[in-house]
Amino acid sequence: MARAAQKTESGDERIVDRMATAIHEHRLAPGMKLSEDEVGEVYGVSRTVVRAALQKLAHMHLVDLRRNRGAFVAQPTVKEAREVFEARALLEPRTARSAAERMTPAALARLQSHIDDEHRALDEGDTGRALHLSGLFHVEIARIADQKTVEEFIAQLVSRSSLIIALYWQRRAALCESHAHHALLQAFAAGDGTLAEDLMKSHLLDLLTSLDLRERGSVPQSLREALSE
Amino acid sequence: MARAAQKTESGDERIVDRMATAIHEHRLAPGMKLSEDEVGEVYGVSRTVVRAALQKLAHMHLVDLRRNRGAFVAQPTVKEAREVFEARALLEPRTARSAAERMTPAALARLQSHIDDEHRALDEGDTGRALHLSGLFHVEIARIADQKTVEEFIAQLVSRSSLIIALYWQRRAALCESHAHHALLQAFAAGDGTLAEDLMKSHLLDLLTSLDLRERGSVPQSLREALSE
DNA sequence: GTGAGCATGATTGTATACGATTCTCGCTTC
DNA sequence: GAAGCGAGAATCGTATACAATCATGCTCAC
Known part of the structure; x- marks a missing residue:
């Protein structure tokens, strides 16, 4: 993490960096679904390494991992x-x-x-x-x-x-x-x-x-999310 | 992390808890090798879930993951x-x-x-x-x-x-x-x-x-480790 | 027309298989 | 006898396959 670019960057680290950057730069919006197959296809790797990457991102609280439901870009309350x-x-x-x-x-x-x-x-x-x-x-x-x-x-x-x-x-x-x-x-x-x-x-x-932190949660992106929690 | 015992604890979480406890209670000594096959055999799961567990422990800095070398109980400097x-x-x-x-x-x-x-x-x-x-x-x-x-x-x-x-x-x-x-x-x-x-x-x-933090590194557990770094 | 129940498809969870890298240890050579 | 080298074994990294779970849309009863 935050280490100088290591030449032999283990497959999943590359994906972690790129996805983290995408989130930081607001190209991946909060709540967006991150299908394992889809991510794997984008980066040309198998689900194995995608899962490892998603797990690391989950540890940073950048993605939310829900059992048997998949990974989503986190939506901080x-x-x-x-x-x-x-x-x-x-x-x-x-x-x-x-x-x-x-x-x-x-x-x-x-x-x-x-x-x-x-x-x-x-x-x-x-x-x-x-x-x-x-x-x-x-x-x-x-x-x-x-x-x-x-x-x-x-x-x-x-x-x-x-x-x-x-x-x-x-x-x-x-x-x-x-x-x-x-x-x-x-x-x-x-x-x-x-x-x-x-x-x-x-x-x-x-x-x-500078933030608007009045209680209202986030604007739900779908009715489902509005009711799920 | 630190959540109340969830009934449906995803396989690897169980292993994370038990290994973390073992480390906290000093039953697993710093520097000890954690072979994926061995750990998997102990807990009756495949390497896939062991790897996930070891990765989580690595995020907590409880184990040290060295590429192509394996996992070891961390040895804080x-x-x-x-x-x-x-x-x-x-x-x-x-x-x-x-x-x-x-x-x-x-x-x-x-x-x-x-x-x-x-x-x-x-x-x-x-x-x-x-x-x-x-x-x-x-x-x-x-x-x-x-x-x-x-x-x-x-x-x-x-x-x-x-x-x-x-x-x-x-x-x-x-x-x-x-x-x-x-x-x-x-x-x-x-x-x-x-x-x-x-x-x-x-x-x-x-x-x-109450700690003795004079520069000396840890007592190496084997001759190999004494010379490896 | 509405809602429950079920079948089907999609997606994740886990195990296994194979290739790549590292370590071990005996052998050669000086 | 010691250092360098290489083949074999062990271990890790990744891909793929199969099982389990969840979502979706249909049918059918009311």
Whole structure:
């Protein structure tokens, strides 16, 4: 997970990466059915490896595996959405502080390039990809903090945030995000851990308030789903 | 994960539970090879379901999956051990506070019964089982806090702590743990969130200092392993 | 016309089979 | 005698086949 591109990427890992990216970029919508045969045909592999990939995605809470029913792109509930951001609030601010204290010029450059990529994607109108890159910014911070364990948690939470945003986003201004990231970058450049921690805290709060988390569940895509739970 | 015993537990889940328990209770030692054929024979299932189970255990960092080499009970490094306890320090104190604020008589009783079970196991000399139950105490707190997302993370970290303790434990006095848990219980009973948070913080610190985390790797179990890395 | 019951098709769960990679161990060679 | 090498065995990775479960649409009774 989040490891540098390993040349011999075991079959299913390739599929996990591509499907995860598709979900992050909102090309696979929440609730969509992921038939094993269909996925296998797309990637030219058998159901065996598809099942392994789907299981890994299920562990990340990106897909929902229902016994004897199949795999579906996850549909986080309002409660789950809140919990994800509460968990992020516990983990990320302190991690940002650690990152600031361990910052190096090379790491700073990587963060800057993430922001640049994000802006470029935004200019090209590819908001899905911009969102994905925006998430990677957060994961990169955890990596710089040299906390692999926390990094994995954050990576998972960022992933799930993608789905949450797809379902509950209400505000148009995606620009504020870039501003927040830019401010963080400056704190990192200054090596100001306290500032970085505070900025991250308010950035997450800002993200949370930009969601419409009034109890209503998601807009059911079919009558069946509206009644099934 | 951590769900109430579902009657129709999909084949591999049964194996995951039993193997995880075996690892938690230190019946499966770190570094031990887990041959797919062998495991399948033990549980009377085919390699297909064994592979699924091993994959899930790998996601929890309880087993280490090496491509074309097989599955092994994980051997956390010193660095990993530190990271796990740092992550716990980020998550658990605040979660304990939440739990204290949401405490109910029924939840309090469940915690008490956990402690009782732990003492009983200790009296019977089953330190492995006592350790396992001691971990479940922490997970139960997260459940009471009604934070499923954080609960899953804590469950994983507690699991990994089991392996870490198996490798790096140096202090005999397992009793201090029970004392800490008892003190926590009283804070919960009083509904004192601040106290619970502080107690949890120092409890985790105490756990950490009871480990011998000087750089030395693990004691290799075979000459081969001593030389392989 | 409506609703229950059943048969059929589709999809997942599990087992088995085969090819690929790694490990073992005896043999050759220096 | 020790190091390098290669054939055989063991183990893993993937594909395929079959069994179990669920969804769909029909028939038929009311």
